[in-house]
Amino acid sequence: MIKSLYIKDFALIDELEVGFDSGLNILTGQTGAGKSIIIGALNMILGERADTEVIRQGADKAIAEAAIQVGENESLKSLLEENAVEFREELILRREIRQSASRAFINDTPVTISVLKLVGDQLVDLHGQHDHQMLLRDENHLGVIDQYDAIKPLLKEYREAYEKMKSLRLELSALRKRERDLMEKTELYQFQVKELEEAELSVHEEEEIEAEMNLLDNAEDLDQKAASIAEIGAGEDISLMEMLNNIKLTLEDMARIEPEFETYLQEVNSARISIQEAVSFAERYRSRIEFNPQRLEKLRSRQSELNRLRKKYQRTIPELISYYNEIKKELNVAENFDLEIEKLETDISKQAEILRQRAIRVHNERERIGEVLSAEIVAALANLGIGHGQFRVDVEWKESDTGWIQIDGKQVECTVNGCDDVRFFISTNKGEDPKPLAKIASGGEVSRVMLSLKSILAREQHLPVMIFDEIDTGISGNISEKVGREMRKLSGHCQIVAITHQPQIASQAHRHYRVEKRETGDRTVTQITPLSPEEHIREVAALMSGESISDSALSSARELIERVGIQN
Numbered sequence: 001m002i003k004s005l006y007i008k009d010f011a012l013i014d015e016l017e018v019g020f021d022s023g024l025n026i027l028t029g030q031t032g033a034g035k036s037i038i039i040g041a042l043n044m045i046l047g048e049r050a051d052t053e054v055i056r057q058g059a060d061k062a063i064a065e066a067a068i069q070v071g072e073n074e075s076l077k078s079l080l081e082e083n084a085v086e087f088r089e090e091l092i093l094r095r096e097i098r099q100s101a102s103r104a105f106i107n108d109t110p111v112t113i114s115v116l117k118l119v120g121d122q123l124v125d126l127h128g129q130h131d132h133q134m135l136l137r138d139e140n141h142l143g144v145i146d147q148y149d150a151i152k153p154l155l156k157e158y159r160e161a162y163e164k165m166k167s168l169r170l171e172l173s174a175l176r177k178r179e180r181d182l183m184e185k186t187e188l189y190q191f192q193v194k195e196l197e198e199a200e201l202s203v204h205e206e207e208e209i210e211a212e213m214n215l216l217d218n219a220e221d222l223d224q225k226a227a228s229i230a231e232i233g234a235g236e237d238i239s240l241m242e243m244l245n246n247i248k249l250t251l252e253d254m255a256r257i258e259p260e261f262e263t264y265l266q267e268v269n270s271a272r273i274s275i276q277e278a279v280s281f282a283e284r285y286r287s288r289i290e291f292n293p294q295r296l297e298k299l300r301s302r303q304s305e306l307n308r309l310r311k312k313y314q315r316t317i318p319e320l321i322s323y324y325n326e327i328k329k330e331l332n333v334a335e336n337f338d339l340e341i342e343k344l345e346t347d348i349s350k351q352a353e354i355l356r357q358r359a360i361r362v363h364n365e366r367e368r369i370g371e372v373l374s375a376e377i378v379a380a381l382a383n384l385g386i387g388h389g390q391f392r393v394d395v396e397w398k399e400s401d402t403g404w405i406q407i408d409g410k411q412v413e414c415t416v417n418g419c420d421d422v423r424f425f426i427s428t429n430k431g432e433d434p435k436p437l438a439k440i441a442s443g444g445e446v447s448r449v450m451l452s453l454k455s456i457l458a459r460e461q462h463l464p465v466m467i468f469d470e471i472d473t474g475i476s477g478n479i480s481e482k483v484g485r486e487m488r489k490l491s492g493h494c495q496i497v498a499i500t501h502q503p504q505i506a507s508q509a510h511r512h513y514r515v516e517k518r519e520t521g522d523r524t525v526t527q528i529t530p531l532s533p534e535e536h537i538r539e540v541a542a543l544m545s546g547e548s549i550s551d552s553a554l555s556s557a558r559e560l561i562e563r564v565g566i567q568n
Contacts, residue, residue, distance in 0.1 A: 001020065001021075001022050001068070001069050001464055001465055001494075001495035002020045002066050002067070002068050002069075002124075002465055002495065002497065003019060003020065003067045003068065003069050003090065004017065004018065004019045004020070004066070004067045005017070005018050005019075005020065005038075005041070005042070005064075005065070005066050006063070006064070006065040006066075007038070007041045007063070007064050007065075008059075008062070008063040008064075009055060009056035009059035009060075009061065009062050009063065010037065010040075010041050010044075010054055010055075010056060010062040010063070010064060011034070011037045011040070011054050011056060011062075011526075012034050012037055012056070012517065012524055012525060012526040013034065013037060013038075013041070013056070013525065013526045014056065014520075014523070014525040016038075016526070016527065016528055018513065018528050018530070019530075020495065020497060020511070021495075021510060021511045022491075022495050022510070023488075023491045023492075023495065023496070023510030023511065024487055024488050024491040024496045024498065024508055024509050024510045024511075025495070025496065025497045025498070025509065025510065025511045025512075025513065026498055026499075026500060026505065026506050026508070026509035026511070026512050026513065027497065027498065027499045027500075027513045027514075027515055027528070028499070028500060028501070028506050028512070028513075028514060028515070028539055028543060029514055029515035029516050029517075030516070030517075032517065033515045033516050033517045033526065034515055034516075034517055034526030035469075035499045035515045036469065036499070037526055038515065038526075038528065039126070039467065039469045039499065040054065041064040042064070042066065042124075042126060042467060042497075043126060044062075044064050044095045044097070045064045045065065045066045045093050045094070045095050045116075045120070046093070046116070046117065046120030046121075046123075046124055046126060047095075047104070047113050047114070047115075047116040047117025047118075047119075047120045047121075048117070050062075050095070050097050050102065051097075052097060052098075052099050054097055055097060055098075055099070060098065060099075061096050061097060061098040061099075062096070062097040063094070063095070063096050064094070064095050065092065065093065065094040065095075066092075066093050066094075067090055067091070067092050068090065068091050068092075068093060068123055068124075068464070068465065069089065069090050069464070070089055070090070070091055070123060070464060071089055071464070072089070073122070075122065076119065076122050076123070079115075079118060079119060079122070080106065080119070083111060083115050084109070085106045085107060085109045085111060085115075086107055086109065088107060091106060091107060091119070091123075092105070092106070092107050092108070093105075093106055093116065093119070093120065094106075094108075095116070104116040106119060122463075123463065123464055123465060124463065124464075124465040124466070124467060125454070125457075125458070125461070125463050125465070125466045125467070126466075126467040126469070127450070127454060127466070127467065127468050127469060127471055135424075135437065135446065135449065135450055135453070136437055136438040136440075136446065137438070138421075138422075138423045138424075138436070138437075138438070141393075141422045141423055141424050141437075142417060142418075142420065142421075142422040144373075144422075144424075144453060144457070145366050145369050145370060145373070145393065145395075145422055146366075146417070147457050147460060147461055148369045148460055149460065150365060150368075150369065151362065151365050151366060151369060154358070154361050154362050154365050155362060155417075155418065157358050157361075158355070158358040158359060158361070158362050158418060159416060161351065161354050161355045161358045162355060162414060162415075162416060163416075164351055165348070165351045165352065165355050165404060165414070168344065168347055168348045168351055169348060169404070171344060172341065172344045172345065172348060175337070175340060175341060175344060176341065178333075179334070179337045179341070182330060182331075182333070182334045182337075183334070185330075186331065186334060189327045189330060189331050190331065192324075192327055193324065193327055193328050193331065195309075196309075196320065196323075196324040197324070199305070199306075199309060201306075201309075201317055201320055201321050201324070202317075203317065203318050203321060205302075205306070205317065206303075206306060206317055209299050209302060209303050209306075210303075212295075212299055213296060213299050213300065213303070215290070216290065216292060216295060216296040216299070217296065219289050219290060219291050219292075222285075222289055227282075227286060229278060229279055229282035240275065241272070241275070241276065241279075244268065244271065244272040244275065245272070247268050248265065248268055248269055248272060251264055251265040251268060252265060352404060352405050355404065355405055355414060356405040356406070356407060359405060359407070359412070359414065359418060359419045360407065362418045362419075362420070363395060363397070363418070363419065363420055366395045366418075366420055366422065367393075367395045369393075370392075370393030370394075370395055370422070371393070373391075373393055373456065374391045374392055374393050376452075376456045377389075377391040377449065377452045377453065377456065378390065378391050380451075380452035380455055380456065380486070381428075381448060381449070381452055383482060383485075383486055384448040384451065384452065384479065384482050384483055384486060385448070385478065385479045385482050386428050386445070386448060388427075388428075388429065388430035389426065389427065389428050390425075390426065390427040390434050391424070391425070391426050391434070391449075392424075392425040392426075392434045393422065393423075393424060393425075394421075394422070394423045394424075394425060395420050395421075395422050396420065396421050396422075396423075397410060397412045397419055397420065397421075398412060398413045398414075398415070398419050398420060398421050399411060399412060399413065400412070400413035403419075405419070407419075423436060423437075424436070424437040425437065426440060426445075426449065428440070428445050437449070443473050443474030444473070444474030444475040444476075444479065445474075446473075446474070447471055447472060447473050447474055447475055447483070448475065448479070448483065450471060451468075451471055451483060451486060451487070452486075454466060454468075454471075454490070455486060455489075455490045458490055458493050458494050459493050462494075463494055464494055464495060465494060465495045465496075465497070466490070466494055466495070466496050466497075467496070467497045467498070468487070468496065468497070468498040468499065468500075469498075469499050470499050470500065470501070471483075471487075471498065471500075472500050472501070472502045472505055475502070476502065477504070478504075480502040480503075480504035480505055481504035481505075481507075481560075483502075483504075483505060484500075484502070484504050484505035484506075484507065484508035485508060487505065487508060488508040488510075488564070491510065501543065502543070503540045503541075503543035503544045503557065503560065504560065506539065506540050506543055507540050507557070507560040507561045507563075507564055508564050509536065511530065512530075512531045512535075512536040512539060512540075513528050513529065513530055513531065514528070514529050514531055514535070514539055515527070515528050516529070536561065537554065537557050537558050537561060538554065538557070540557035540560060540561060541553040541554045541556070541557035544556060544557060
């Protein structure tokens, strides 16, 4: 339950802090006093959209914070742990709205607004005035049925089958598109494969051609230079090698006398060996030099062909080889499209049967829940003054020519939420056939249907808090008292915070609060005050007779409140 609510600099609220009790908490006050502002602040705490206009004039930010007792809640605990928020049995939800940004916190840990909303959805059902209109739209009726716990595991299994079916169908669609695209390119690919195969490309061929052409281009120069090296060892008068040998012998003689010459002897000997090796290599290399203009021309022609292919395909030779492998593979795939498509169609057919079976289980369970809900709403409406009411939940297959599955010879459309259309039908008068809920003219009847639904779903969902913003629209008198009794009864399952203008509903409060607007200096502020038992009586009397409270109004209010005690 909501233990406390703190609001600061929000619209007309300067600063407000209030504690709520378990049971039925009623808020009353004149129109414009600020009751809806409090609901707006609660909405903001629960993750609903809020803009900077809510910031009180002259303030930097608007703050709304609620302490909510949640007890043990494994689902909520898992959600918080997934988002790195510590779970406690009492959670502090806080929202700040600044001109520049909005911030949200759970237990002082920053969270996104979407996480705040997910947490709020597990804690509080806030029924605003617009929810009446939501109930009248057929597309929202499926969501009411799917709030029952019994449907959730079946829906989970169905969605798994649906997602797999969707994936297979997307794969088939992509394969068929690929087939069409390939058919358009087959002739081009076949030509390119032939051209590249005939080219016999090699990854390093360009470098090899360039290296060989360099040798052939410089063959004559290489031969001349190699010959000049070879001549070093074979001069006409005396060769360099003979000179080095003479120096070596002389240094040997000198080293025997003076050891310091030993170092130079080794260096000369090393130089002599190195020069001899260079001369020998030059002589051998000359025999390998190739003078081949024909080969050079052939290499130039090959180089020109590779350049042409590179320019044509806008790819390097290694990229051309990869491209060749890709398009050859594509052509191979094109030859096997029929087999691939046939295999996928077989898989889709098998998956369609799995999806069909799971869709039927969801459909049947929705029908069962619809029957249970109908009976419960009829009973609830009887308690709210609609004694001859009828309520029916129609669950019908969603037919479509493009449906994925067949049931009873019909093509049925599948969505992530199943294959059903759900619609609520109602009759509030004896002898009338049920009609779509949207056909109900009376706002009071819609209010009673909504309260009946909320009462039933509160027990099903085990939400700790329900908030009603003027659910009593369009009702009065004896019916209001019945609505109040139903709300008080519902508060035995969860805490209820409700705004009302009806004395009969206010009289049912376990705790009554007055919301009023006051002028302080040059500012107008909204305040909320918990009422004592005597103030509770006077506030109920004021709802009956207005600001001027008569003795008869006080007597009627006291009698109304005493009747609550007798009934409970």
